[in-house]
Amino acid sequence: MTDEVRTDEERAEEAVEEVDELEAIQKERDELLDTLQRVQAEFDNYRKRAARDQQSLVARAHERLVKELVPVLDDLERALEAAEAHEEAKLEEGVALVTRSFADVLRKEGLEEIETDGKFDPHVHEALLSQPSEAEEGSVIAVLQKGYRLGDRVIRPARVVIASAPKAP
Numbered sequence: 001m002t003d004e005v006r007t008d009e010e011r012a013e014e015a016v017e018e019v020d021e022l023e024a025i026q027k028e029r030d031e032l033l034d035t036l037q038r039v040q041a042e043f044d045n046y047r048k049r050a051a052r053d054q055q056s057l058v059a060r061a062h063e064r065l066v067k068e069l070v071p072v073l074d075d076l077e078r079a080l081e082a083a084e085a086h087e088e089a090k091l092e093e094g095v096a097l098v099t100r101s102f103a104d105v106l107r108k109e110g111l112e113e114i115e116t117d118g119k120f121d122p123h124v125h126e127a128l129l130s131q132p133s134e135a136e137e138g139s140v141i142a143v144l145q146k147g148y149r150l151g152d153r154v155i156r157p158a159r160v161v162i163a164s165a166p167k168a169p
Contacts, residue, residue: 065109072101114147114158116140124149126157133163 079094114124120138128144135141140160147158 065105068105068108069102072098072105075101110150111155112149114149114154116143116147116158116160120160120162124154124157126159127162128159129161130164131161132166134166135163137163137165139163 075094075098079091079098082090082094116125118139119136120127120140124147125140126147131141133141139162140158141163142161143158144161145156145159148155
């Protein structure tokens with residue numbers, strides 16, 4: 001009978017240990033779940049904050065560009081007034097001023113004209129025509145429309161005429 005009691009006691013102790021272990025595992029699970037929920041909430045907040053920051057940055061960049069373009073608009077309005085008053089010399093001067101101002105603003109923003117001297121480059125040039133010429137075959141002989149790049153990206157390729165081999169007589 002003592003063996004039976006002992007085994008019941010041992011079984012009871014084992015059951016208590018298992019319950020304690022199960023409670024410890026459940027407590028650890030609850031802590032991990034809580035940590036996971038906090039990390040998820042922090043990540044959602046970070047994502048929302050990053051989106052707001054990006055929108056703010058874009059808005060400030062647009063504001064800065066518009067502030068630089070307002071004086072160009074003023075110059076253009078003055079040129080228009082000169083045109084309406086039929087003051088051709090002032091009109092020409094005004095248009096030249098507007099062109100320089102506008103080009104300066106765009107240069108400050110990183111706009112660069114694409115070079116068109118030399119060999120045709122399909123990455124930055126768009127060949128619209130080829131004409132027989134004494135120039136080296138494949139070289140740019142005329143520019144129909146200037147091309148521009150902003151940083152390392154081509155905004156608009158230069159539209160050019162390239163030289164082809166002269167026609168045999």
